[in-house]
Amino acid sequence: MTSTLDRDVVSDLDLARADFRDQLVGAGLLVPSSLDGLYGRSGEFEDIIDLIDSRVKAAGAAAHGDALRRFRFPPVFPRDAFEKTDYIASFPNLTGAITTFSGDNKAHAELLAARSEGKDWDHWLESAGTMLVSAACHPSYSMLTGQLPDGGTMLDVYGYCFRHEPAVDPARMQAFRMHEFVQVGTPDQAVEHRESWIERGMTVLSDLGLDASPVIANDPFFGRAGRMLAANQRNENLKTELVVRLYGDLDEGTAVVSCNCHRDHFGQTFDIRTADGNEAHSACVGFGMERIALAMVRTHGLDTSQWPASLRLS
Amino acid sequence: MTSTLDRDVVSDLDLARADFRDQLVGAGLLVPSSLDGLYGRSGEFEDIIDLIDSRVKAAGAAAHGDALRRFRFPPVFPRDAFEKTDYIASFPNLTGAITTFSGDNKAHAELLAARSEGKDWDHWLESAGTMLVSAACHPSYSMLTGQLPDGGTMLDVYGYCFRHEPAVDPARMQAFRMHEFVQVGTPDQAVEHRESWIERGMTVLSDLGLDASPVIANDPFFGRAGRMLAANQRNENLKTELVVRLYGDLDEGTAVVSCNCHRDHFGQTFDIRTADGNEAHSACVGFGMERIALAMVRTHGLDTSQWPASLRLS
Secondary structure (H helix, E strand, O other), X not given: OOOHHXXXXXXXXXXXXXXXXXXXXXXXXXXXXXXXXXXXXXXHHHHHHHHHHHHHHHHHHHHHHHHEEEEEOOOEEEHHHHHHHOHHHHOHHHOOEEXXXXXXXXXXXXXXXXXHOOOOOHHHEEEEEEEEOOOOOHHHHHHXXXXXXXXXXXXXXXXXXXXXXXXXXXXXXXXXXXXXXXXXXXXXXXXXXXXXXXXXXXXXXXXXXXXXXXXXXXXXXXXXXXXXXXXXXXHOOOEEEEEEOOOHHHOOOEEEEEEEEEEOXXXXXXXXXXXXXXXXXXXXXXXXXXXXXXXXXXXXXXXXXXXXXXXXXX | OOOHHXXXXXXXXXXXXXXXXXXXXXXXXXXEOOOOOOEEEEHHHHHHHHHHHHHHHHHHXXXXXXXXXXXXXXXXXXXXXXXXXOHHHHOHHHOOEEEEEOOOHHHHHHXXXXXXXXXXXXXXXXXXXXXXXXXXXXXXXXXXXXXXXXXXXXXXXXXXXXXXXXXXXXXXXXXXXXXXXXXXXXXXXXXXXXXXXXXXXXXXXXXXXXXXXXXXXXXXXXXXXXXXXXXXXXXXXOEEEEEEOOOHHHOOOEEEEEEEEEEOHHHHHOOEEOOOOOEOEEEEEEEEXXXXXXXXXXXXXXXXXXXXXXXXOO
16 A cells, blocks of 8 residues: 555656656657557667667677677577576566467367457467576576686677566566676676676766666565565675666666676576586676666757767767 | 388488588587577677678668668567467467466465476466567557558568477577568559569679579468468469578578568558558568578588678678
8 A cells, every 4th residue: 555645756757757758759769569668669769779789898898808708699598498597486477488379270270269259369379488588698508507618708698688567667668688798607706797897887877978876786576585585685785786867856766787696596507617616606787778778868868969979879 | 191202301301400500509600509499699690690781781771762761679569469460370380479477476386386396387377468579570560550651661670580480400490580671552562562672682692692592482371271371372472582592402492581562461450551541552571680691601601701702790
C-alpha cells in the first residue's frame, strides 16, 4: 500500500517518463510498438549509439590494448548455459524462454483453428532449448570452461539483451544493447577490473557531456529469497552503477553503466579455472547503450544538430 | 524412405557441412555452443560482416539515395504484429515465441524445486506477449498502418532473425542477421523493386568475388496446406533467391540473398494504403549476412589476410 504522498510522487515521475517518451517518438528518434518497452530505432538514434560505441571502444583499447578478445553473440543462447548463470533463481520475472512448434499436421491444424477463433495457441508450443540473453556476457562463459591462459582473459562483448519488464519509462526497455568488457582470472584481477572501470566509465560519460555519479547497486532480486541476495550484494560492495538523473529529483537516477564483480560464481558454475588451477573469478563493466543515448538526448536536447561540436553525429 | 543412393548423397553432404563447420571453428571465426546452429562470432568474423554491409549499404544508397528511411528493430517484437505476418501458418516449426515467469513467491519456489531435481520448469512460464523476429522487415510494417505518402516508402532495416532449425550446416543458423531494403507502395513499384534487386544483388555478390546464380525460390512451407502455398509462390514467380554453391555439386547451393514480392499480403493484414487509397503492395530484398560471409570464406579461404586486395578487412 502506498500513501497519498507516495502516489503523488509516483504520478509526477510517471508523467515525466511518459512525456519524455512522447518527445522521443515525436522527434522521430524512437518508433513505438503496441507494447511498452519495445521500440524501433531511427537511423539518427543509431548514429547516437555508434558515437557512444566509438567512445566505449576507445576506452577499452586504451585500458586493455591487444589483450581484448572481441566476440559477438546472437540474442539467443542454449538453455544449459543459461542454467549456469542462475538467472532464473534471481530474476525469473525478467527471463525470456523460447518456445516453438514441433508437432505434426494435425496439431498444426488445431493450432490454426484455435487461432482463427481468437484463442491462445501457446498450448501447442514447447521449449526450443534456447533462452534470450539477459546480460551480454552470459553466452561468453561456456567458451571458457577449462583452464585459462596465464594472466587470465579479457573479453569485449556487445549484443542485445532482453528483460521482460514492460514500462512507460523509455529508459526501461525490454530489448536493449549492452557493451561489456569482461575480466576472467584471479580474485585480485576481478576486483581490480571492477574498481578501475568505475573511474574509466565516469570519464567516458563525462566526455559525452553527462553528469553521472557512482552508487552502490540495489538489484531487484525476486521475492523473499531475493532480499538476502540483494543485502549480500550491497554488503559485499559487489556492484556499482553509474547513474544519471533523467527526471531531476523525481527519482534516484537511471543506471547507465554497471561495474560488477561476480567473485567465483561463473568460475564455479561454468567450471573455469585459472592457470594455477584455482576457480576463476570474474568481473564485468557493462555500458547500457540505449540508456546512455537517452541520457544524452535528455542532457543535450532532442535536436542532435545542436549538440556540442565534440558530439557531432557522423 | 530414402534409397541407398540418396542416403550416400546425404551423407557426403553432411560430411562436407560438418567439415566446413570444423574449419570455421578451428580458424577461430565461429565459437561453437552446445546447440547446433548457435555460434559466437569472433572479431574477425564481424569484420567480414562489416565489409559486406559496407557494400550492401553502398548498393542501397546508389539505388535509392535519400529515399531510404533507416530503422533498426530489436530481435523481439509484439505478438499482435507477428500474427499479422501469418508466419505461424506457414512456418510454425521455425517460430520462436517468448515465455516468462509471472508467478508469485510460492510458484517460484516450486519452479526452483523442480529445477533442482533436474526437471523441466517451462510449466511455470507463460507467454510474454512477444515473439522472436523471423525476417528483418516483419517489425517494420506496423509503423506503416494507415496511408502512405505519395510515391510510397522505402525502408532500410537490418537486424537479427531467429529460425528454429538446428543443423550441422554452418550456413543454417538459428540466429543470423538480415539487411533488407523494403518497398511499400503500388503493385508496379513492388514488382519493379523485386526485379531490379535481382541484378543489383548479383552485382554486390560478384564484387565480393562470389559466383552466384538466381533461382526461383522453393520455401519449406509447413505441412499439407504448405504444399499449395509453395506451388503458388513458384507459379506466380514471387520470390527469387541468389544462391552460391558452398558444397560443390553435393546440393543445389545456398541462398544468400532473396528478392521477394509479397503482393498485398502485408498491405492487407497491416492495413497499409497507398496515397490514392488502394491496398499497398510490398517487396523486399534481404541480404543474409552470415551466409554471404560463409560464402566468402568458402571462396577466398579461411585466412582472410590472403583475400584479394579489394576485400581487405579493416
